[in-house]
Amino acid sequence: MKELTLLLRERWRVVVRLAAWSVLETGQTFLLGYALARALDEGFLSGRAGVGLGWLGIAGAAVLVGAFGTGRVYGGVAALVEPLRDRLVRRVVDRGVREADGGALSGLTQQVEIARDTFAGLVMVSRSFVFTTVGALVGLFSLAPLLLLVVAPPLAAGVALFVATLRPLARRQEEFLVADERLAAHLGAVCPGLRDITAGGAEEHVAADAGQRIDAEVRAARSLAHRGVLRVAALAVGGQLPIVLLLATAPWLLARGVSAGALVGALAYVTQSLLPALQNLVHGLGTSGSRLAVVLRRLGPGIAAPPPATGGIRVPPAAVPSDTPALVLSSLTFAYGPASDPVIKDLDLTVPRGTRLAVVGPSGIGKSTLTGLIAGLLEPRRGTVRLCGHPVPGHTASALRVLIPQEAYVFGGRSRKTSPNCGLIPYPGRSCWPPPRRSAWPRCWSGWAGPLPGSTRRRCPRANDS
Template sequence: MTAPLLRVGRAVPVRLVCWSLLEAGQTFLLGYALARALDAGFLAGDARTGLWWLAAAAGAVVAGAYGTRRVYEVVADLVEPVRDRLVAGVVARGVREADPGALSGLTQQAEIARDTLAGLVLVSRSFVFTAAGALTGLCALAPPLLLVVLPPLLAGLALFAATLRPLARRQEAFLAADEALAAELGEVGPGLRDVTAAGAEEQVAARTGQRVDAEFRAARALARWSAVRVAALAVGGQLPPVLLLAAAPWLLAHGVTAGALVGALAYVTQSLLPALQNLVHGLGTGGTRLTVVLRRLRPPPDPGPSPTPAAEVTPGAPALSFSAVTFAYGPASTPVLDGLDLVVPCGGHLAVVGPSGIGKSTLTAVAAGLLHPAHGAVRVCGHPVPGARAAALRVLIPQEAYVCTGTLAENLGLLRPDPVPGPELLAAAETVGLTPLLDRLGGPDAPVRPAALSAGERQLIALTRAYLSPAPLALLDEATCHLDAEAEARAETAFATRPGGTLVVVAHRIDSARRARRILVMDGPRTAYGTHEDLLRTCALYRELVAPGEAAGSQPPLAL
């Protein structure tokens, strides 16, 4: 999974290496210039030469600082697309498969992966180029210096490498405990009122406390390995300067100058030790976390090609059916849906209207399988909800549209197993009304920056993505609220006339209801169902919702 996630152009790693070489040059000159300033300058009685070498070292520090700043920019270009791909994968699994780990994956693990990958790249790159610059400098000053510095450095690295596997195991145990705690809190939080009403505070507190204690134990086991990291750091970074001082008489006797010895101490204390500290703490914590998180976010193995959704539709079954469905946000709460019976035939077009907060979005969430009714049955194309087959046959477009960093074609093809052919993509964009935005961005292969798009533009991308999906049932939960009336009409008409498609739309304007073949009016536990003309005659609430627009000739939102 790591290789596709790190898919970047050649320019990014090339830039990273170039700016890192600038830092390596700073490291090399730090010790070498100091040694030359002493041997050829101050100790030889030539202060001017000594000052020139010190000035060269100072200039290298300034250049290295500039290189470090540019390195951070390159690392951002490397890790932000990785985070977007991880989030897209987590959201897809959470929506399609009701993955219980999606909450922790989206809110914590994807962010852990982004942050730790950035830290891992920075510390690993810094250690490699710093060590290369320092060791090259030691060899240039006097090869015997390497005999003192290199063995403990390698021993410290080997000891540190031996801790990585145990750290990874304990990190995975910690993340598993965190997921369990997040799932527990996700269940307890929305039902606190019902817990209090039922007098179950002690039982719920005890169960939640067990989850908290399990995460604490996992975190403590992870922390114990910090002692081994400290030992590795002591051997690899703090032992070399001690050995240099202890071996100073032998080194001076074998041709090492005083300036070279001082330069070697500078290499060890000012370059190798800080770089090793960053590597041990960064890679020891962040590297193992990244490995575990990527493994836990890896999608399940592909079972191979599956039948197309059209082949899974039960012959003669309606596109959506509710049978005596009751749903409430808690056992003691007033039902939002109370014994609801509803049938939407294949190819149908239903608009759901009602006052704001009455439960229209709840109905679409129940239809999509995101919420589970207390009683009754929901089916999509004959398959029970929730279920993998039903999930493959419906697509839900919420009010807040998600757009990821990538090309426009990648965004539009997120719900397709294979890339969308160019002609089909362009035809869908024209039908839904995305063509002006597509042309402005520069075509399907143009990069998309979500922050640069308006809410309406993001909705058009999400609508076109849903239009291109193979799912026959489209659930639009105020998915056009940021579009003007003309763009909304075009998008809804596209879904209503999609071959083999069925549309259920939470209406935002009166015209949405007029365009629908059937309308469901929600009024708490009461509902009314029929055509626009039928409901004007028989439903007082519908007349109230429609009356302002009828009188003024405008098309206001339906919500009261």
């Protein structure tokens, strides 16, 4: 918000011009209730219809003058909004060039447009509320000071309640946006790799990770909705309670010299001016204002990016103590079903750092099961798994291991995209396809590979990864 304050100070002439044109709107609001009261008291109720029509004509002319002033206001708003947009664009472009991140640059420039449009709407809504409220309150005081005593306290209470909710509402809005962005980024990474996830047997792990992000967004949305209830309460207190009080105190007001025309004029002030202005303020500033605060914080200098999503933690190898074993299994037991015999039972194993371990044996003794337990893809019935001192499953442990499935598997895409250097990158002293045999695979070199032998399918991804 410091950015907006600095902008308003620099463009103070524009602010003064904007306020001058807005005075016409204040005059329109003032004459709306005042002319109606005079038309009733001095005209129609006194048997002088011409006088009543004359006052109504004055009110109609005031509407035309106010409309002219509102049209001029748009020019002043543009003179405020466009400099803000230019300043934010320069900041975003400088940051994007400095960080060499084209994707971030595109996203931030979109946020700049959101800030521009939202700021323009907020200027219009806030300006209209201030000058409309001033005109209505002056009109109430001119008709009868007692009317001001009935209307002003609930109006002030409603505005105060709304202002008190702005900061918590902005925090909830930011939490919701962050949760939504995390979920979108996660799904954007998961959806293109569904085939790879299935091949690696990580469906449950990925589903659980996505479920956590969905639950976080649901909680943020509910919290935001609960805060929105306070806006409705503020609108009821500040805009609708004065109508009830005017009707309830009407006999008391009439007994103390308030005329019938003044009472009708007060109702016109509340229903036609104050209530619509407060509605626009609550809905506009409550939603758009919170969004603008979030966007400006993200675009502001020194503001860090949103905190990383859980599950995206990467721990550098240097963070692992050198004396910590690479792998520790303690009383590890696993079975495929509650009534099944354990495939692995009470296994204790410690693998020091820097060593290599090969598990060999016939099919069905639990080699793949053990690998899945170490990788965190399977959950043991009993016992613990620690990788470099970190519990498995766990986000930190996941960042310290790589799992290559045993199935013959070529990742999605054409062979040239999957293994662009197939035949050129040496792998265990030879190429994926040795040069003399290239002619045997004409479709591979044209960008599509037909059915490949299992050994070749296993070597191609490895050659590509190397």
